[in-house]
Amino acid sequence: MTQRIATRGFTLIELMIVVIIIAALAAMVAPSLINKSDDAKEKIAKGDLSSLDLALKLYHLDTGAYPTTAQGLDVLLSATGKGPYLEKRPVDPWGNKYRYACPGTHRPTSYDLSSSGKDGRDGTEDDVTNWQD
Numbered sequence: 773m774t775q776r777i778a779t780r781g782f783t784l785i786e787l788m789i790v791v792i793i794i795a796a797l798a799a800m801v802a803p804s805l806i807n808k809s810d811d812a813k814e815k816i817a818k819g820d821l822s823s824l825d826l827a828l829k830l831y832h833l834d835t836g837a838y839p840t841t842a843q844g845l846d847v848l849l850s851a852t853g854k855g856p857y858l859e860k861r862p863v864d865p866w867g868n869k870y871r872y873a874c875p876g877t878h879r880p881t882s883y884d885l886s887s888s889g890k891d892g893r894d895g896t897e898d899d900v901t902n903w904q905d
Contacts, residue, residue, distance in 0.1 A: 810890055813865035817887045817900040820862060824848075824870060824885055825902060827857040838874045838883050845872050864900075866890055878903035 827848050832838050834854045839847040848857040862870045864887040871894070876884030878901070889898030 814900055816865045821885050821902050824862055831857050841873045868892060
């Protein structure tokens with residue numbers, strides 16, 4: 773005589789409840805992960821500005837002057853003085869060029885360095901600069 777074993781699967785309602793719970797948890801966690809990514813990119817940009825600051829100071833020590841605004845940061849890639857002072861073209865974490873001005877508007881005795889930040893627009897609260905913390 774054969775025995776019948778009853779198998780029970782999940783109902784559509786039970787599967788939908790599980791999917792809804794997973795979606796709700798993802799909705800709660802995702803914004804905090806996105807903010808962490810933005811914070812990390814801002815810290816990378818600040819670190820890049822510090823590295824560029826060091827390269828510019830070395831350039832100044834070797835040549836007696838900072839690069840002009842027209843020369844920009846690209847002059848740090850060439851073998852001017854004892855350079856090159858940078859290995860690769862400086863690009864911020866959002867894929868934009870860092871802005872450089874010498875003499876600076878905010879630091880008239882030296883230079884201004886900045887990134888337009890995640891929004892890509894100058895003069896907003898997302899800017900990362902060497903003249904303010």
